[in-house]
Amino acid sequence: MSKAAFPVNDLVRRRLQTSLTVVTLTLSVASTLFLLLFSRRIGLGITSAGNALTYGLSAVFSQFLLFIGVLIFAVGAVITSFIVFLIMKQRTRDFGLIKAAGCPNGLVFGYFMTELLTVTFLGCVSGVALGFAADFAATSMFQFQAYQATPDLWLAPLVFAAFFVLALIFGTKPMLDAAKVSPIKALSPVQYFGLTTGNKLKPLSRAGLTLKIASRSLFRRQSASVRIVILLSTVFVLLTVSISGGVIANNTSRSWVENAIGSNVVAIAHESMGVQYTQLLAKFSGATENGDFNYLNAELAVPDILLDELEAIQGIETVDARLILKAHIREVSNFTIDPETLATLPVGGSREGDSLIVGVDPQKVTATWSIKGRFLNAEETGEAVIGDSISQTMFSPDPQAGIHFSDPLSQGIRLQNGSFSIVGVCIDPINNGKVAYVSIEKLQNLTGISNANIVLVKLDPAADRSALLAQIKNEVNGVNSAFSVFELEEVLQENLDFLGSVWLTVMFLPLFTLMSAALCLIGYTMLAVEEQRQEFAVLRAMGAKPKTVVTILAVQGLIVLFSSVAVGISLGVIITLMILMPQPLVTSFIIIEIAGWLLAALVGMFLMSLWPAVRFAKKPILKILS
Amino acid sequence: MPLKTSDLVVATDSLNKAYQLGDVEVEVLKGITFKVARGEFVAICGPSGSGKTTLLNIISGIDRTTSGKIIVLGEDLTVQDENFLADFRCNHVGFVFQSYNLVSTLTVAENVAFPMEWSRKPEEEVETRVAELLETVGLQHRANHFPAQLSGGEQQRVAFARALANDPELILADEPTGNLDTKNGQKITQMLRTLKANGKTVIVATHDPELMQLADRTVCLEDGRIASLNE
């Protein structure tokens, strides 16, 4: 037997354990790499490139991805250490046997080190490959064409190296321990449990017997049991945070978008303006609008008579006439007094940028935004509400530009000759949140345009929608045939679908982790089967049914799972509450949804862990004993 | 569940057992035909590797035949499924392994009790029976110890108590004194003598001359065949 042939043959002979280890390693490496690649694309990518979503939403994503990223890395580390610990722990006996047969220590160590290196290398290489594949699949499968770019290749060696080193460290530890064990000890199955308390004879009921065997075996495998509980707890923290946080954040961000666009709202405008407006809304999900569009073209002006006629139609709740244009705006700074030194400190600077400006009549808006601060006041025409992306790019501290303090709510914007004080920051998908709402009256004064260029109409949800739409179209046609009615439901749906697919992809990550954790649990059950095989064979020989053996192993699995769930979910809930965004949307349905997902994960893991137990229980007794 | 009454406890007819080792088929038992009547004490002797353990395993329902007939306590074991065999072993056969085979995670008392718990005996009955059995084997003071804390002889006595727990009609013992010193061996021989006196059917695989003396009859195996039948 040549030096290299032994470890390789050994790995092939233990095909199941080897592939389990490689697959688990693959999954944890892949999920970590995928997360990093994907979050750079979506979360961080969006923030810097700003070509989709709005700043507020991508901040929510980034925060989540960052947090899940940290957790996934932790889980990956724990899983990796566990799985190499497991495979090496199972070899302790073989180690002793080979030593007993007279093989020198160094050589035995060499054999197992070669095995460890082979397994780790295979796992890490296929993990990196799978990570890139998952990233590619996720990007091309959903509506992320907007984010297609070459992946950050430098992440691959980073993740590879981190996990490789981790696996080596944790895999070498049990091997060193095993090397110290004398051959006699490695060969003897003798275990002490101490004495049970009391001298009274107290044989147990049948259920008690199962529980006793299960719990004492867990105790005997202490080091592995503690490790699997730590591993599964971390996994359940991750699951709770990502599932509950994810579901809540998804619902909340959907409702933000839904409210900003408004439901049951149609737009009426000149054909070209309507198309432009729809594209501005859909920019959120990756569309591009016409950059040279002339918003001030006289053709676009909405005739006053049309507004009057719309007001008169029964079944229309609100007529929201808007003047929309693109303009260059400038930051207006402010001062504050430092309470300690009484020195005057500047707040903000004089940054500039392009923004969509929307003039509205504050009393007649069809939307309800998620706002920090408040919306425009009808009496005060010098106010503005800005979108979250403007707030981020023009009103956040920028030490490099010498701006140490900045707070949009105490500053203002300048637009041509007019200045507005900012009273609110809203989340609005239009133009990716690069928007400012001002009074239409003041905007008309500033631009000299006396008409609106688009009208948003909110329909009474109780009214007969198609009849009402037909009536509106008729009126519009009668006034100016170049004008049309645009239904916004489709754009809204597109945006919501986009949000949904982003979250779905984020949910991929815990799924990956869940799968590797389930594999670890299978590995743990296999260790249990391995260590208790003699015991089970005796039980079977003395009249236990295969079912009894499965029950004992299932009870062990349940004890491990439930202690992990208790720790993991409570920690997860605390963390979720801590990092949750302001104004979360939590209904009882959402709570049921979250509980359902977690329960499904639990049941799925439990069933998977039973697989080796059932497979084992079916074996003939003498096969087990031999 | 009393099995069919008959004067024959074990009856085999041209029983064969072969193991598949890779491409090679190893015949371990070759055409074994023998009968054991109710209340008989039979010793099975033969050199190591002659198939004694294999034969006991098949009689107890732990192992299955390759071909041939085996009827134990009126049941044709070749046609029964795993669950039936489990109940059969639990309630009607007491088996003492050569290597004791106690459950390491259970105490002495629990080791004796578990076959009774599987046969759904009421709790009080289990308690009194365990106490009684441990007294018979002289280990009542060790009830709450774990097997690893006992000597080989003590473990073997616990294994005996366990085999007798459900008061089985048939007791099988595989070289019960093989690993023990003379003193411990004599204790085991004494126990088997009591069983014989109580009219139990006992089949013992053994080389021990004292045990063979005790037997009504000795069956010698050689290379998987019955070489001779004495007395």
Ligand SMILES: Nc1ncnc2c1ncn2[C@@H]1O[C@H](COP(=O)(O)OP(=O)(O)O)[C@@H](O)[C@H]1O
């Ligand atoms: N599981 C098995 N697979 C292959 N051969 C076996 C197996 N069990 C026993 N044997 C072989 O069957 C023969 C008889 O074994 P056994 O019944 O244990 O003999 P004894 O108890 O008389 O020493 C031996 O040659 C042994 O090697």
Ligand SMILES: [Mg+2]
């Ligand atoms: Mg034998």
